[in-house]
Structures are given as structure tokens and as C-alpha cells.
Amino acid sequence: MKTDVLVIGSSAAGLVVPTVGKRVNPDKKFTVVTKQPKTMIPCGIPYIFGSLPGSDNNVMPAEKMYEQTGVEVIHDEVISVDKDKKIAILAGGEKIEFEKLVFATGSEPLKPKWLNWEGKENVFFVPKDKIYLDEMKEKLSACRNIVTIGAGFIGVEMSDELNKAGKKVTLIEKLPNILGLAFDRDISEKIEVILRERGVNVLTDAEVKEITGEIKVEGVKLSDGTVVPADAVIISMGYKPNTELAQKAGVLVNEMGFIRVDEYMRTCDRDIFAVGDCAEKRDFVTGKQVPVMLASTACAEARIAGMNLFKLSAIKTFSGTISIFSTAIGNNGFGVAGMTEAQAVKEGFDIITGSAEGMDRHPGSLSDSHKQYVKLVVAKDSGVILGGAVFGGLSAGELINVIGVAIQNRMNVNTLFITQIGTHPLLTASPAAYPLIKAVENAIIQMNK
Amino acid sequence: MKTDVLVIGSSAAGLVVPTVGKRVNPDKKFTVVTKQPKTMIPCGIPYIFGSLPGSDNNVMPAEKMYEQTGVEVIHDEVISVDKDKKIAILAGGEKIEFEKLVFATGSEPLKPKWLNWEGKENVFFVPKDKIYLDEMKEKLSACRNIVTIGAGFIGVEMSDELNKAGKKVTLIEKLPNILGLAFDRDISEKIEVILRERGVNVLTDAEVKEITGEIKVEGVKLSDGTVVPADAVIISMGYKPNTELAQKAGVLVNEMGFIRVDEYMRTCDRDIFAVGDCAEKRDFVTGKQVPVMLASTACAEARIAGMNLFKLSAIKTFSGTISIFSTAIGNNGFGVAGMTEAQAVKEGFDIITGSAEGMDRHPGSLSDSHKQYVKLVVAKDSGVILGGAVFGGLSAGELINVIGVAIQNRMNVNTLFITQIGTHPLLTASPAAYPLIKAVENAIIQMNK
Known part of the structure; x- marks a missing residue:
């Protein structure tokens, strides 16, 4: 068959x-080839283990959206691509001729070889695979003690959800803090306190040596000799880009293993695009390669690719990844955008930070009030906002986007200080003590010292 | 006595x-003179009639903040100002010599003379006066039928709160829709439905003729002859700037009655500033005088005045009022920033609108999911975002700030389309169907037609 645009994934x-x-x-024909019978909402996966009844409640309405827009879907696997002849071959044997090709092949869990997980029962990873996840959920339902290795977002969320589902969960992290790559220590520590209060046993600065048990998992042994008993182990130590197919087709990847792309999301071949977890990311501030994987970043890249497929738009280009992460534990929401203090210092910026704490409603005596802490990372010479973080109630999810938009507009402390913010007693902090603006004020006062 | 900076209000x-x-x-001495023994959080006032136990729970922590920063407070009233001699005289007889003076005298309810409210028992306005409000609350507690005249934010919020407190409330508005000056009809109508479902009797397109009853209020008569029975009437028909003192001192006001100010919030006298409801507002897009009164705008002006008191900062100037309003009824949050469609058309812009609806969590099956509708008003020639509105759950309060920051950065549909947004299942809409970005996409598709 023939198509104009073939999307893989x-x-x-x-x-x-x-x-x-x-x-x-x-007027163009669009065809998507996907291995998944039903596509999981990627960030929703941890919630099928606690908050949601199951994976059926976490299916992306992709089929509906494809149908509504007139995109053809083929449930099969692309096994090879000939980029010169512009042909893809499916596992089912079919050949698809394309004019443009888009790799949206995503990522898969890292499965470190040094850790003796292979061949052991009840060791799990967290792939974006519905069938795997359904089986995993069923097996976990029979387990009492669960150990999660790696306290990134997925590890933290899996631990909290399994704890919510009544399991006894231990979360093991080798860094001094959970979420230690995403947040600065001041915020990570606050999140740790909440996670512990909810009943998760959090072990930081803890190095995993091996998984014990012959056939079935029995525990996780740390380098100090401690053995944490476990009926199941979840390994959440990160993800790697799925680029095997692209590499076999002769599409170039970078040193980090991501498919190289330009500002229009084009690979080394101008008719082949890559977007999402498999595609190269460059940091918004430094331009350096970064290994960020985020559905929201993926969608921004996808919008740009979608607009630039057949003719380039000089005003719709990707100017670098500003990772905006957010998550929630109970009624506590956290978010981070751009650089953390630690990252900025490591990159060589002379920075100051401004922070402020307040309530996310006003008066704070309103029943659903929650403390809100905002921190900004500011370049000392220019006052440009390099990053920010929010620790508070559920409005943190959109407040971090206010900071994200400010960073992407390269706002500085002066422009942000005079910015008008809408406030309401039942929805936000007080206009006279809005923590984001107070954090800016504190940064300005420090810069003037 | 002598002070460096005298603030009135x-x-x-x-x-x-x-x-x-x-x-x-x-090193400068700051003195505030205020009539109020305790200052009310202005936007919190409606909530003392329902959600909060009383006005004591709605007191601004002003005294504490003044004390922490070393600002002197005098509880008295300034009765006259000699701007040439730089002296203010208090009702108590004291004279205060100042170097800089700031009018922050606020606003008071409009009390239209054509409406026969005068001398009638149980007719109320909504001033920012704790003693008045306490007495009003006590009197309302004995009433069953309450009529609110005027469906701006205060009228709508008062009606919903009194309804929540068990009263039978009728809200009367002469425009075709409630909140008709703030929101376009599509959104006003959605809010009306919610208010009605909660039990408020909403009458729109309804012109009040007179208040019936000789000594005590008995009802409100409409121009069509209907009489709505009432034990109490609340008149919420807007506010006017408090500028009598400034005018008597020879400080200029504009045609709308607000104190004239420049970009540094200075009046016609370079040592006298005005901020907040009493100070002139110019629209961010058109530069025209507008009668906006918002605590959040007031605070942005106040930050600028505070920074520019003794030496001007060319980078901390007020570039025009973009009114960002938000409010909530139950778990429904609404917000509007910049121009509505109706305002933009009235001003003469050739516009298109882009809108989209989705869920504010993903998957939408999560228990606290709420529909979210976003609308953008876009200048057709340039794609510049002139305004936006959100109708959804409680995260609408910060999402409207995302739009507000976009407008203030003069972002257009292209720059907003490629903007990276952070998303999370428990906090925001899905990255693949984030209504704000979908609304941008819909606007772009329309512009390309």
C-alpha cells in the first residue's frame, strides 16, 4: 500500500x-502503525495500581481521535525501513510506501545487566504495554511486601499507589534524595516527608547489591548488607530511547542514543522525522543534549513536526527542551520547570535563588487551603529566570506552567515582578502575598545587595 | 510628626x-494611615456570608506584615492634604509632614440615586468595612428571601454564598447574562446554569424599577410589573473610586473619576503616587482608560510604585491593565484574561476565536476530573493573543494566569503553539489534548483558511 505520511508508534x-x-x-493520507492493541496514557500507568480500577481506565482515546481526523491505523509492527526506497515492511509482511516517515517509537525501561533480575519471578519493570501491566497487576495483587528500586517519578508514583492499594512498600534510592535529579534537595525533602507519612518506607543513599531468592524474589540486598524482604520487586531505573529500527535504517543517533533531529524535528533525512522519547532533546538554556523523557515535551515536538511535514514554517520551530515535571501525592502537588539550582550551578551559572511560602487560598482559613512554596533560580547578571519549582496543593500543576511560560519567554525578575496575576480567594494565593511574585521580590532584593 | 513616605489606605x-x-x-520611614481597625481581604468578603464563620476569618494579616517590615501604622483618617507644603492633617488633629505621598484610598459601592433605597431598612451595599459587614451579616441571618441587584462578580458570589447559607436568593441583572461585562455569553451561560442548579433564582434581562416597602424592604419591583418578595436587598451595582481627598488636594483625576497616573504610578505631582482602585487604569492592548477594579491589578501597581518611590526604574513600569478575573462556584472555576470576544469586536479588531474542551485530569475517569473549556481571542492579522477564558475545575484559577502571562508577553498563536506545557494525570489535562493548546491549534487552522 501507499501512504503520504507513515507514523510509527x-x-x-x-x-x-x-x-x-x-x-x-x-489532502494527504496519514497512516499509523502501532504494536499496541490499546495505547496506555503513559503518565497514567502508576495510577492503574491504586487510584484507578485498572488499565482499561487508562486507555488513550487514540482510536477515536484518529477516526475523527481521518487517520488510518494499522495494528502491526514495522520490522524494517528502507529510507532510500521509502518503504517500510511490517511483521505481517505488508509493504508500505511513504513520502514522509515519522519515528514515534518511544522508550523502554532500562534493564541494568549488573542487577540479577533475569529469570526471577515477580521482578517487574514499568513498560507502556497494557498486556504486561495487566499481568503485573494481577501478580502484585497476591503480594504483600513490595520493593521499588529507583525513586524517579515512576518509582515514587508506583510506590505511593501500591501503598494506597494496601501494600507494604519500600522505595530504594541510591541518591541522597528521592526525585533527586528533578528537584533540589529542599523540595525533595518535603516530598519525602509526605511519602513517609503516608506509610512508604523510603531508603535513600541506599545502594542495591542484588535481588535475593532463587526462583522467586525473596528480598533486595543493599551494599551495607541489609536485606529488605520482598514478594515482588519493581525496577524503575529509567528508560532508554527505542531507536533500533531507526538505526538499522541508517538514521543517525546522538551520543546519548536519541535520534538526531533539527529544529523542525527532521532527522538526517529531510523526509524522516522523529518525535517524543526516541528523539534528541537539547536543553532550552544551554543547547546541550539532555535525556529528558516527558509526554508533554513529546507533544510539543509532535505539534512542530505535524506543522512542518510538507513545508517548513520558520516560526514553528523547537527552541529547546524546558522540562516541566509535575506530580502529586494525595492533595500535595509539586512541579519543576527549567533548571534546578543544582543544575544551574553545575552548568556554571552565577545564580541567586528567590523563594517564598504562603497559602494557595486566601484567607488561609478556607477549608481547602494548602501551603504553597515557590522557588526561582535566577541568573545573577541578567535576572533571567532559569528555573522554578512549586510545592503546594493541586494548583501547583498549572502554577508551574505559569513559570514555564515565563521561562520560555525569557522573562527576567523585573518583567515578572510587574506582571499582573489573577487571584481569587477560592482558587489562588492572595494578590498581596502571591508566593511566585514574593519569590521574585526576594530575588530582586538579593540582586540589589 | 514627620515621615518619608505616607500611605493613605x-x-x-x-x-x-x-x-x-x-x-x-x-533607611526611609514609612507610615500608613488607615480608617479601618482591621482590613478585610477585599475579594474574600462574599465568603464571610457562607463559607467562612465570619469576618474575623477574613482579616488581612496587614498589621503583621507592617510590623515585620518596619512600617508604622496609624489608625485615623486623613482629612486633608496640602501637597505644596507636603502636610497631611488627620481627623485626630495630628499633622504629618511627608516627602512622598501615596493615595491607596480604594473604592466604595455605587449607590444609584434613581433607586429608592434611601432610608429603607434591610437594604445593603457591599463596602470593604468590617463593622458594616458584621452588622449586615447579623441582620441577614434573620431574613429568608434575599434579592441581589447586579450580577457582577460580587453580586454572583454574594448570591451563591447566601444560597449556601440556606437563604432563598434571587439575583437580578439587567444585561442578558450574568457577569456579562467580564465574560462572553458562551461562558456566562454555563455559569448561569450552575448557579441555577445550586438553587439561586437568576433573572436576566430584568430591569429593576423600585424597591417596595415603606420602612422595611418588602420586595423588588421590575419594569414588567413583577414584584420579587424580599426581606433584604443587596445592591451590588459596581464601585466608584475614592478620590475626594485627592481632588480636594488638587490632584488631577481623569474623565472616569480615577486619579491620573503615569507609568510609574505618579500623579500630576511627582512626589504623589496613586495605586489600586482609586488610580487610573489604561487597557494593556488599546491604552484607553478602563474602569477595572481588581485587588490583583492593585498589587501589581503597588509593586511598581514601591519600586519607583525615590528613583525611577526604567524597567519597572506599568504597561497597561490586563484584567485577569477569576471566581468559583462550588467545584467550578472560571477565569478571564485580557479582552473578551465582544470587547475586541467593539474595539474594532478583526478577530478569530479558537476554543477547545477537554478534561482537567487524564484519564478523565479519575475521581476529581472536571470538564475544562478554553477560549482564546486572537487578532486575525498578527495571531497575537488578545484575551482568553477558562471554564472548568479549580485549576482554572492558575490556568488563566498561564494565559495572562502569554498575553503580557504578546505571544501569538505560533509561539503559544510550540510552547511546552507540563502535565500530570492528577493535576492537569492530557498533553495530547490540553485544551489551551488545542484552542491555539483550532485558531491556527482557522487563520490558515
């Missing part, structure tokens, strides 16, 4: 490229 | 000017 980026692309190019 | 703007000013100028 149907997760966030694989959904957005053809649905945006088809609207811009209604 | 202690509400939002009167709090922020001296607390910011003192931090920038720690």
Missing part, C-alpha cells in the same frame, strides 16, 4: 503528529 | 506599597 507523540498533520494537510 | 495596594518600598529603601 501511537503514544502521545504518535497521536499528535498525524492528528495535527492531517488538519494542516487534509 | 491599608487594603491590598496600601499594604504592598510600603512593604515593598521599605525593603528597597530600608
Whole structure:
């Protein structure tokens, strides 16, 4: 068969490229090939283990959106691509001729070889695979003690959800703090306190040596000799880009293993694009390669690819990844955008930080009030906002986007200080003590010293 | 006595000017004169009639903030100002010599003369006066049927809160929709539905003719002859700037009655500033005078005045009012920033609108999910975002700030389309169907037609 645009993969980026692309190019034929019978909402996966009844409640409405926009879907696997002849071959044997190709092949869990997980029962990873996750959930339901290795977002969220589901969970992290790559220590520590209060046994500065048990998992042994008993172990030590297919086709990858892309999300071949977890990321501030994997970043890239498929738009280019992470534990929401203090110092910036704490409602006596802490990382010479973080109630999820938009507009402390913010007693902090603006004020006072 | 900076008024703007000013100028003496023994959180006032136990729970922590920053407070009234001699005279007889003077005298309810409210028992306005409000609350507690005249924010919030407190409330508005000056009809209608479902009797397109009853209120008569029975009437028909004192001192006001100010919030006298509800507002887009009164705008002006008191900062100027309003009814939050569609058309812009609806959590099956509708008003020639509105759950309060920051950075549909947004299942809409970005996409598709 023939198509104009062939997209490989149907997760966030694989959904957005053809649905945006088809609207811009209604006369072109768009085809998506996906291995997954049903695509999981990637960030929703941890919640199928606690908050949601199961994985069926976490299915992306991709089929519906493809149908609405007139995108064809084939449930099969692309096993090879000939980029010169512009042909993809499916596992089912079919050949697809394409004009443009988009790799949206995503990422898969890192499975470190040094850790003796292989061949052991009840050791799990967290892939974006519904069938695997359903089986995993069923097996976990019979377990009491669960150990999660790696306290990134997935590890923290899995631990909290399994704890919510009544399991006895131990979370093991080799860094001094959980979420230690995403947040500065001041915020990580606050999150740790909450996680402990909710009943998760958090072990930081803890190095895993091996998984004990012959056939079935029995525990996790740390380098200090401690053995944490476990009926199941979840390894959440990060993800790696899925680029095997692209590499075999002769598409270039960078030193970190991501498919090289330009500002229009084009690979080394101008008719082949890559978006999402498999595609190269460059930091918004430094331009350096970074290994960020985020569905929201993937979607921004996908929007750009979708707009630039057939003719380039000089004003719709990707100017670098500003990772905006957020998560919640109970009624506590946290977010981080751009650089942390630690990252900025490591990169060589002369920085100051401004922070402030307040309540996310006013008066603070309103029943759903929650403490809100905002921290900004500011370049000392220019006052430019390099990063920010929020620790507070559930409005943190959108407040971190206010900071994210400020960073992407390269706002500085002066422009942010005079910015008008909307406030309301039942929705936000007080206008006279809005923590974001107070944090800016504190940064300005420090800069003037 | 002598002071360096005399601030008249202690509400939002009167709090922020001296607390910011003192931090920038720690060697200067700051004095606030206020009539109020305790200052009410202005936007919190409606909530003392329902959600909060009473006005004591809605007191601004002004005294504490003044004390912390070393600002002197005098509870008295300034009765005259000699701007040439730089002297203010208090009702108590004291004279205060000042170097800089700041009018933060606020606003008071409009009391239209054509409406026969005068001398009638149980007719109320909504001033920012704790003693008045306490007495009003006590009198309302004995009433069953309450009529609110005027469906601006205060009228709507008062109606919902009194309804919550068990009263039978009728809200009367002469415009075709409630909140009709703030929101476009599509959103006003959604809010109306919610208010009605909660039990408020909403009458729109309804013109009040007179208040019936000789000594005590008995009802409100409409121009069509209907009489709505009432044990109490609340008149919420807007506010007017408090500028009598300034005018008597020879400080100029504009045609709308607000004190004229420049970009540094200075009046016609370079040593006299005005901020908040009493100070002139110019629209961010058109530069025209507008009668906006918002605590959040007041605080932005106050920050600028506080920074510019003794030497001007060319980078901390007020570039025009972008009114960002938000409110909530139950678990429904709404916000609007910048121009509505109706305002933009009236001003003569050739516009398009882009809107999108989704869920504010993902998957939408999560228990606290709420529909979220976003609308953007876009200048057709340039794609510049002129305004936006959100109708959704409680995260609408910060999401409207994302739009507000975008407008203030003069972002256009292209720059906003490629903007990276942080998302999380428990906090925001899905990255692949984030209504704000979908609304941008829809606007772009329309512009390309």
C-alpha cells in the first residue's frame, strides 16, 4: 500500500503528529502503525495500581481521535525501513510506501545487566504495554511486601499507589534524595516527608547489591548488607530511547542514543522525522543534549513536526527542551520547570535563588487551603529566570506552567515582578502575598545587595 | 510628626506599597494611615456570608506584615492634604509632614440615586468595612428571601454564598447574562446554569424599577410589573473610586473619576503616587482608560510604585491593565484574561476565536476530573493573543494566569503553539489534548483558511 505520511508508534507523540498533520494537510493520507492493541496514557500507568480500577481506565482515546481526523491505523509492527526506497515492511509482511516517515517509537525501561533480575519471578519493570501491566497487576495483587528500586517519578508514583492499594512498600534510592535529579534537595525533602507519612518506607543513599531468592524474589540486598524482604520487586531505573529500527535504517543517533533531529524535528533525512522519547532533546538554556523523557515535551515536538511535514514554517520551530515535571501525592502537588539550582550551578551559572511560602487560598482559613512554596533560580547578571519549582496543593500543576511560560519567554525578575496575576480567594494565593511574585521580590532584593 | 513616605489606605495596594518600598529603601520611614481597625481581604468578603464563620476569618494579616517590615501604622483618617507644603492633617488633629505621598484610598459601592433605597431598612451595599459587614451579616441571618441587584462578580458570589447559607436568593441583572461585562455569553451561560442548579433564582434581562416597602424592604419591583418578595436587598451595582481627598488636594483625576497616573504610578505631582482602585487604569492592548477594579491589578501597581518611590526604574513600569478575573462556584472555576470576544469586536479588531474542551485530569475517569473549556481571542492579522477564558475545575484559577502571562508577553498563536506545557494525570489535562493548546491549534487552522 501507499501512504503520504507513515507514523510509527501511537503514544502521545504518535497521536499528535498525524492528528495535527492531517488538519494542516487534509489532502494527504496519514497512516499509523502501532504494536499496541490499546495505547496506555503513559503518565497514567502508576495510577492503574491504586487510584484507578485498572488499565482499561487508562486507555488513550487514540482510536477515536484518529477516526475523527481521518487517520488510518494499522495494528502491526514495522520490522524494517528502507529510507532510500521509502518503504517500510511490517511483521505481517505488508509493504508500505511513504513520502514522509515519522519515528514515534518511544522508550523502554532500562534493564541494568549488573542487577540479577533475569529469570526471577515477580521482578517487574514499568513498560507502556497494557498486556504486561495487566499481568503485573494481577501478580502484585497476591503480594504483600513490595520493593521499588529507583525513586524517579515512576518509582515514587508506583510506590505511593501500591501503598494506597494496601501494600507494604519500600522505595530504594541510591541518591541522597528521592526525585533527586528533578528537584533540589529542599523540595525533595518535603516530598519525602509526605511519602513517609503516608506509610512508604523510603531508603535513600541506599545502594542495591542484588535481588535475593532463587526462583522467586525473596528480598533486595543493599551494599551495607541489609536485606529488605520482598514478594515482588519493581525496577524503575529509567528508560532508554527505542531507536533500533531507526538505526538499522541508517538514521543517525546522538551520543546519548536519541535520534538526531533539527529544529523542525527532521532527522538526517529531510523526509524522516522523529518525535517524543526516541528523539534528541537539547536543553532550552544551554543547547546541550539532555535525556529528558516527558509526554508533554513529546507533544510539543509532535505539534512542530505535524506543522512542518510538507513545508517548513520558520516560526514553528523547537527552541529547546524546558522540562516541566509535575506530580502529586494525595492533595500535595509539586512541579519543576527549567533548571534546578543544582543544575544551574553545575552548568556554571552565577545564580541567586528567590523563594517564598504562603497559602494557595486566601484567607488561609478556607477549608481547602494548602501551603504553597515557590522557588526561582535566577541568573545573577541578567535576572533571567532559569528555573522554578512549586510545592503546594493541586494548583501547583498549572502554577508551574505559569513559570514555564515565563521561562520560555525569557522573562527576567523585573518583567515578572510587574506582571499582573489573577487571584481569587477560592482558587489562588492572595494578590498581596502571591508566593511566585514574593519569590521574585526576594530575588530582586538579593540582586540589589 | 514627620515621615518619608505616607500611605493613605491599608487594603491590598496600601499594604504592598510600603512593604515593598521599605525593603528597597530600608533607611526611609514609612507610615500608613488607615480608617479601618482591621482590613478585610477585599475579594474574600462574599465568603464571610457562607463559607467562612465570619469576618474575623477574613482579616488581612496587614498589621503583621507592617510590623515585620518596619512600617508604622496609624489608625485615623486623613482629612486633608496640602501637597505644596507636603502636610497631611488627620481627623485626630495630628499633622504629618511627608516627602512622598501615596493615595491607596480604594473604592466604595455605587449607590444609584434613581433607586429608592434611601432610608429603607434591610437594604445593603457591599463596602470593604468590617463593622458594616458584621452588622449586615447579623441582620441577614434573620431574613429568608434575599434579592441581589447586579450580577457582577460580587453580586454572583454574594448570591451563591447566601444560597449556601440556606437563604432563598434571587439575583437580578439587567444585561442578558450574568457577569456579562467580564465574560462572553458562551461562558456566562454555563455559569448561569450552575448557579441555577445550586438553587439561586437568576433573572436576566430584568430591569429593576423600585424597591417596595415603606420602612422595611418588602420586595423588588421590575419594569414588567413583577414584584420579587424580599426581606433584604443587596445592591451590588459596581464601585466608584475614592478620590475626594485627592481632588480636594488638587490632584488631577481623569474623565472616569480615577486619579491620573503615569507609568510609574505618579500623579500630576511627582512626589504623589496613586495605586489600586482609586488610580487610573489604561487597557494593556488599546491604552484607553478602563474602569477595572481588581485587588490583583492593585498589587501589581503597588509593586511598581514601591519600586519607583525615590528613583525611577526604567524597567519597572506599568504597561497597561490586563484584567485577569477569576471566581468559583462550588467545584467550578472560571477565569478571564485580557479582552473578551465582544470587547475586541467593539474595539474594532478583526478577530478569530479558537476554543477547545477537554478534561482537567487524564484519564478523565479519575475521581476529581472536571470538564475544562478554553477560549482564546486572537487578532486575525498578527495571531497575537488578545484575551482568553477558562471554564472548568479549580485549576482554572492558575490556568488563566498561564494565559495572562502569554498575553503580557504578546505571544501569538505560533509561539503559544510550540510552547511546552507540563502535565500530570492528577493535576492537569492530557498533553495530547490540553485544551489551551488545542484552542491555539483550532485558531491556527482557522487563520490558515
